[in-house]
Amino acid sequence: MENKFDEVVEKLRFLDGVTKKSAKRMAIDLVNKNNKIENAQEALDIIKNDLGQCPTCFYMTIDNVCPICSDPDRDKNLIAVVSTMSDAMTIEEIHDYNGAYAVLNGEINLSKNITPDKLTIDKLFNRTNKNTELILALNSTFNGELTANYIRDIARQRGIKYTRLARGIPVGGVLDYVDEKTLSDALKNRKKDD
Amino acid sequence: MENKFDEVVEKLRFLDGVTKKSAKRMAIDLVNKNNKIENAQEALDIIKNDLGQCPTCFYMTIDNVCPICSDPDRDKNLIAVVSTMSDAMTIEEIHDYNGAYAVLNGEINLSKNITPDKLTIDKLFNRTNKNTELILALNSTFNGELTANYIRDIARQRGIKYTRLARGIPVGGVLDYVDEKTLSDALKNRKKDD
Numbered sequence: 001m002e003n004k005f006d007e008v009v010e011k012l013r014f015l016d017g018v019t020k021k022s023a024k025r026m027a028i029d030l031v032n033k034n035n036k037i038e039n040a041q042e043a044l045d046i047i048k049n050d051l052g053q054c055p056t057c058f059y060m061t062i063d064n065v066c067p068i069c070s071d072p073d074r075d076k077n078l079i080a081v082v083s084t085m086s087d088a089m090t091i092e093e094i095h096d097y098n099g100a101y102a103v104l105n106g107e108i109n110l111s112k113n114i115t116p117d118k119l120t121i122d123k124l125f126n127r128t129n130k131n132t133e134l135i136l137a138l139n140s141t142f143n144g145e146l147t148a149n150y151i152r153d154i155a156r157q158r159g160i161k162y163t164r165l166a167r168g169i170p171v172g173g174v175l176d177y178v179d180e181k182t183l184s185d186a187l188k189n190r191k192k193d194d
Numbered sequence: 195m196e197n198k199f200d201e202v203v204e205k206l207r208f209l210d211g212v213t214k215k216s217a218k219r220m221a222i223d224l225v226n227k228n229n230k231i232e233n234a235q236e237a238l239d240i241i242k243n244d245l246g247q248c249p250t251c252f253y254m255t256i257d258n259v260c261p262i263c264s265d266p267d268r269d270k271n272l273i274a275v276v277s278t279m280s281d282a283m284t285i286e287e288i289h290d291y292n293g294a295y296a297v298l299n300g301e302i303n304l305s306k307n308i309t310p311d312k313l314t315i316d317k318l319f320n321r322t323n324k325n326t327e328l329i330l331a332l333n334s335t336f337n338g339e340l341t342a343n344y345i346r347d348i349a350r351q352r353g354i355k356y357t358r359l360a361r362g363i364p365v366g367g368v369l370d371y372v373d374e375k376t377l378s379d380a381l382k383n384r385k386k387d388d
Contacts, residue, residue, distance in 0.1 A: 016219040025209075028280050031245045040209070044238075046198055047231060048231050052226055086219060
């Protein structure tokens with residue numbers, strides 16, 4: 001019997017943040033609830049038609065406009081380098097950062113064959129000049145550090161200033177789960193990285 | 195900027211098993227990934243067109259067929275009373291139960307104004323006769339017990355047999371953390387170990 005239901009679960013569980021159990025719960029919740037199905041369909045339509053990724057900084061665009069790159073008050077020489085759109089949005093939520101972003105779309109991960117060329121690192125260095133400061137706001141994990149080191153090496157060769165978030169981020173901590181106060185302090189106390 | 199994105203998150207997070215954080219992660223994951231959006235749209239189409247709820251037992255139907263009620267080998271006099279479709283599916287997964295179900299579509303919850311008439315309890319008692327055994331497989335929580343008591347009272351009045359799931363120490367359970375009632379029941383119902 002479970003064929004079509006299992007198919008639904010398989011189609012939902014590949015999404016970020018969705019486990020097999022939560023995919024099942026979502027699917028069961030949607031059965032016989034036409035208003036919930038419509039809501040979800042509308043959400044997908046908005047994502048498909050109105051949301052995208054900025055070709056410059058890879059932050060989320062709405063109706064093809066990047067709220068960061070299009071804002072003249074943002075300091076474009078200050079670039080926070082983050083691994084995901086979600087991390088950039090987490091920094092936005094502290095309402096305390098006035099620079100730009102470079103979303104890498106991932107981290108270097110050699111065991112998963114994610115080499116530096118799979119990320120947006122070349123696009124990042126197209127934007128840098130002698131006045132640029134890169135804030136390395138990457139996860140304090142093995143692959144996060146690996147990615148930060150790689151970018152630091154290029155920046156050093158090119159004479160570009162780089163800093164990292166203050167050690168307010170606990171070792172092994174994932175940026176997405178850090179509270180706002182810690183993140184805000186870590187931004188303010190960012191250190192020259194050497 | 196966040197308006198349309200927030201709208202998407204709001205439309206996704208009302209689903210069972212989805213938190214605000216996981217709704218955000220899902221939405222970000224879907225941006226710019228047309229194949230993932232299509233997969234999710236297909237999942238919604240299958241749910242909308244092919245899945246439903248049995249008008250007799252309220253288990254999930256596929257193409258309007260209930261796999262439980264339509265199975266002649268199932269004992270229709272043995273009815274496991276569960277609060278959700280999901281609970282019935284969990285029991286199905288042990289492949290060890292050959293009776294039918296009565297999915298109540300919730301639990302009595304007086305603070306949320308979920309009174310017995312909001313559940314499928316009347317439909318359940320339309321299916322009972324003197325040979326019926328109701329297995330009360332409800333949650334061992336305040337509202338689960340309240341619901342079980344309510345059904346037990348009706349069954350008693352009508353002379354219908356009822357049982358409940360055994361209480362005991364779960365596999366992997368630590369004795370020190372088991373409450374007194376469970377431990378007391380587990381002692382009374384102790385089994386010869388062989």
